[in-house]
Amino acid sequence: MEQQPNQPSPENIMKIGTGFWASKILLTAVSFQLFTRLAEKKTMKANDIKNILGLKCTDRNVYDFLDALTIFGFLKREGILDTAIYSNSLDTDTFLDKNKPSYIxxxxxxxxxxxxxxxxxxxxxxxxxxxxxxxxxxxxxxxxxxxxxxxxxxxxxxxxxxxxxxxxxxxxxxxxxxxxxxxxxxxxxxxxxxxxxxxxxxxxxxxxxxxxxxxxxxxxxxxxxxxxxxxxxxxxxxxxxxxxxxxxxxxxxxxxxxxxxxxxxxxxxxxxxxxxxxxxxxxxxxxxxxxxxxxxxxxxxxxxxxxxxxxxxxxxxxxxxxxxxxxxxxxxxxxxxxxxxxxxxx
Missing domain, CATH: 3.40.50.150 (Vaccinia Virus protein VP39)
Structure with missing residues (x-):
């Protein structure tokens, strides 16, 4: 059902209330040097990322982690799940690759x-x-x-x-x-x-x-x-x-x-x-x-x-x-x- 104008909505409350989830996903990716690894390889499949980062969680957890980063705009993706190929977005490639002088x-x-x-x-x-x-x-x-x-x-x-x-x-x-x-x-x-x-x-x-x-x-x-x-x-x-x-x-x-x-x-x-x-x-x-x-x-x-x-x-x-x-x-x-x-x- 389409929400009517001026009707109360919990959307912003939940967006801000769970904001630390999104923050921790990005901060964790930076701590893993995910964007630096991707910049070196240009593109990687989820399983390769899992192995190179030494992740012991399930494949589904890895997909969720990478796809959330994709939805946020930090990664680009072609394919889906086990066929997905990931790469850096323009912003992360510029500012979150540790090997570049523009790293922030x-x-x-x-x-x-x-x-x-x-x-x-x-x-x-x-x-x-x-x-x-x-x-x-x-x-x-x-x-x-x-x-x-x-x-x-x-x-x-x-x-x-x-x-x-x-x-x-x-x-x-x-x-x-x-x-x-x-x-x-x-x-x-x-x-x-x-x-x-x-x-x-x-x-x-x-x-x-x-x-x-x-x-x-x-x-x-x-x-x-x-x-x-x-x-x-x-x-x-x-x-x-x-x-x-x-x-x-x-x-x-x-x-x-x-x-x-x-x-x-x-x-x-x-x-x-x-x-x-x-x-x-x-x-x-x-x-x-x-x-x-x-x-x-x-x-x-x-x-x-x-x-x-x-x-x-x-x-x-x-x-x-x-x-x-x-x-x-x-x-x-x-x-x-x-x-x-x-x-x-x-």
Whole structure:
């Protein structure tokens, strides 16, 4: 029977309520490196996938797993069941093949290995206002990763993956013609600086982060062959001044902190800029009516899980903080998906 307009339906309730099923299917495929294996072979039958991944479940379970990924648009399929031949979709072949520089799966690996479990305690986080990550076991997550080169590399890959599309868009959409230098505060692997340099030959960029990050960033810079335009600098942006530049960028930095620290960081950016310089925050800026950017609101809740006091924000929030910090005007540039570049001019 066709549903009549304005009649109640449980469809969206069930779609969202079972959303973690879909999430775990994708995260599991990434953890198995399924898309990387398929990129190597181009096409594979279900039984070959079962064998190469070492799956011990029934054939029917394998079909369900692969066909769900097909319905979601992550795989392509010709044939059905035992005659089916699978291959990557354009998106997964581009972004989830670990052998390609465009790989963004690092953030999905971190979601599977860490955040999937921690988000099970969202209710506790809302009730207590406390972080729900490693700190519950008296473990300092950032201390753990910065003391272990392999964990640090995985974390950097995760942070790079979630922002790569935004960095590419920003490098091409922002007008750099009146600027010569840029510093990316909390620059991680240096990808934002590299994207800006690649698309703006006159720019000289610096990726600024803690000392243990510098070797990773330098390796990335060498990989891109842009060492003449992109350099690294080490330091703590809370305990020392931000180095001077025409453009100061923070990508997914402000949302880690409470309002007081957000304003403090924006004031430090202001002090690092010349007259008419630009401060840029690249984040999941929530729409002012709080009706559209649901990813921004989910990321804000993720900051509760990770930090307890951090949160994502609207452009109106950014404008208020920019005014307090002393900036004369602001603008916003939509980037990819739910992300934008909020800009404050000195």
């Amino acid at each position: 799966g690092g953030i999905l690996e971190m979601m599977n290995n860490r955040l999937y479990t921690f988000w099970g305690s969202l209710g506790e986080g809302l009730l207590t206002g406390l972080p729900q990550n490693e700190i519950k076991k008296s473990e300092d997550f950032f201390g753990l990763i910065y003391s272990d080169p392999e964990k640090l590399k995985g974390f950097i890959n995760a942070m790079s993956g979630i922002q790569m599309g935004n960095f590419m868009a920003f490098a091409q959409k922002f007008d750099f013609t009146q600027y010569k230098t840029l510093i990316d505060v909390g620059g991680s692997a240096g990808l934002l600086s590299l994207m800006v340099a690649r698309h703006n030959a006159h720019m000289r960029c610096t990726s600024f982060d803690l000392p243990p990050v510098e070797p990773v960033a330098n390796a990335t810079i060498q990989q891109f062959g842009l060492s003449d335009q992109v350099k690294t600098a080490s330091g703590n942006f809370f305990t020392m001044p931000i180095p001077n530049a025409d453009v100061v960028v923070m990508g997914n930095i402000l949302h880690d902190w409470d309002e007081e620290n957000k304003i403090s960081l924006m004031k430090k950016a202001y002090d690092a800029l010349p007259a008419n310089g630009a401060f840029v925050a690249i984040e999941n800026i929530i729409d002012s009516e709080r009706k559209q950017n649901v990813f921004g609101m989910m990321m804000s809740l993720n900051m509760l899980i990770e930090t307890g006091t951090g949160f994502d924000y609207t452009f109106a929030d950014f404008n208020r903080w920019a005014n307090i910090a002393g900036f004369k005007s602001t603008s916003i540039i939509p980037l990819t998906g739910p992300s934008s570049a909020a800009i404050a001019y000195k």
